Amino acid sequence: MTSVSDLFSFADVPYAGVVSWGDAVPLVEAGVYVVSTSGNSDERDGRPDCPLNLGAIDSLLDARPRATIDSRAATPGDLAARLQAMWPSGEPVVYIGLAGTNTRHRVNQFYRTTLGARAPHAGGWPVKVLDSTSLWIHYGPTADAAQAEAAMIHRFAKGVPHTAARQLIDPTAPLPFANLTFPGGRRKSHGLRGFTLPPSSGDSERDAPQPDRKAFSGFREASAQPVLSAGMARYTQNITESDIDKGQLRVPRASKSIFPPLKARIEIEMNGNFYTASWDPRTDGSFERSGVIRVGKAALGKHIIAGGPRRLETTATGYKLA
Known part of the structure; x- marks a missing residue:
């Protein structure tokens, strides 16, 4: 299993600290952040099952009633089962994100984005259907946040045991639970559609440098x-x-x-x-x-x-x- 410290070390990013989910991150410069089920950055043993908040699942489907799973109307039970199938069993890392300018601001955008909304930070929305009392955010500064995020995701995927990867809905994409794409665009084949509003003019999922389209x-x-x-x-x-x-x-x-x-x-x-x-x-x-x-x-x-x-x-x- 991969610890938060493993990720920061591999990406050559100085580890700056950790806060409980919902608390402000003190870092006001560009950086990367990692959502984890442990406040200990050296912890390698994560939860075997996805700590879902069933009330949040109901709220999401109320907000996005036309959402589908494998082209069929989503139900609370089906969504819970699909999210569980996206959980790399035993891994403490839940999501890897980046901030191109101000990490505290970006994480605050993450906090305040409501379930089903597109902006200001819809990336990583599956985090919002978890029990937030079991989540922490680790962070560190870097001038090249996009490169650091890519390195961290690569390190995580490489570290997922084959036995855990085979249990995922997409065994070829052993990403952290709430990361839905690889850096560069390849999507995890999760079958979820319509769980955030479609993009509109002026919306931006992230304030980070993007690939040259x-x-x-x-x-x-x-x-x-x-x-x-x-x-x-x-x-x-x-x-x-x-x-x-x-x-x-x-x-x-x-x-x-x-x-x-x-x-x-x-x-x-x-x-x-x-x-x-x-x-x-x-x-x-x-x-x-x-x-x-x-x-x-x-x-x-x-x-x-x-x-x-x-x-x-x-x-x-x-x-x-x-």
Whole structure:
């Protein structure tokens, strides 16, 4: 199991403290925060079952009566069962969040967002259906909150035991209970729809730096990620100076089997750093070409030099370039 301290250490973020759920976080600079069922940052033993607040579930369905589970009208019993199926048994970490400017302000937004509302902080809404008396918020400052959050989520997913992951509604996405997407866009296949208001002009789920959406222009996220085990390996094409200048990795046809069949956003790890990249299988022309991972010139040039092929390996959250 993974402790809060494990996450802060892995992301190289100084641990600053903990408050009970509902109390103000004193940190007024950018940072990351972790919701946990323990006030002890070194605790690795979490609850085996989801500590649901059944009254909160009723309130949520009153606010969002058209919400569905697997395209069927949601009932309190079905929602409770589905949320339980999203709980990584025995893990103390419930949610990992970030604040791009002021952590206290962001956490306060989290507190005051009502169940079913879109703003000011709908991300992590499943936290709100838990027994709040069993929750704590741990926090720490960092100038690169988005990178730290991605590293923490990667570390958490990697640490979930296979026995616990197999019990989840989406075993291929062993995220913390209330994190519904990987950094970069891949969604946990939880089957829940309509539990927050649809986005409207001016709404913003978070005040943090976001991935460059222009990099994904025209991309349709793969409707289903390949179900893969961590540790599957393939190789890129030879890496050229032109590839580095374009910020891309070319993937030969024989190596495409570990990637989504459609254009998608993926996470890629290089030398312990995590980046959101775009994946294009390039199968829509008159003949199939090498697939392309576009991670950006600055990131690629920082970690890669021109030469032969590089090993690509599947991980719990995406891909690692070895």
